[in-house]
Amino acid sequence: MSMHIDVDPSGHKVEITCPECGQKVIFTLNHAGSSVSCRGCGIDIEIIGDNMEKVEILKKELEDVRETSQ
Numbered sequence: 001m002s003m004h005i006d007v008d009p010s011g012h013k014v015e016i017t018c019p020e021c022g023q024k025v026i027f028t029l030n031h032a033g034s035s036v037s038c039r040g041c042g043i044d045i046e047i048i049g050d051n052m053e054k055v056e057i058l059k060k061e062l063e064d065v066r067e068t069s070q
Helices: 049-068
Strands: 005-007 013-017 024-028 035-037 044-046
Antiparallel strands (some): 005 013, 013 024, 035 044
16 A cells, blocks of 8 residues: 655645555654654554655645745
8 A cells, every 4th residue: 555645735734644554644744754653553654765755845835836826
C-alpha cells in the first residue's frame, strides 16, 4: 500500500495514509523531521527523507496557490 500525503489549507497540519493499514494519520508540522505512530496498526511512520520532501513540495504548492489567489 502506498502512502498518500496531503497538507491542509492552513498549512499547519499534514495528513498521511499509513502504508501498512491505510489509516489516516494527522500530525502538525512540528513533527516533521521525526516520526509519528499510526493509531490503526501502531507502526512508526518517519516524516523524514522522501516523506519530508513531499511535505515540503506540498507546502510550497499551497503557498503558490495562496499568492496567485490574492
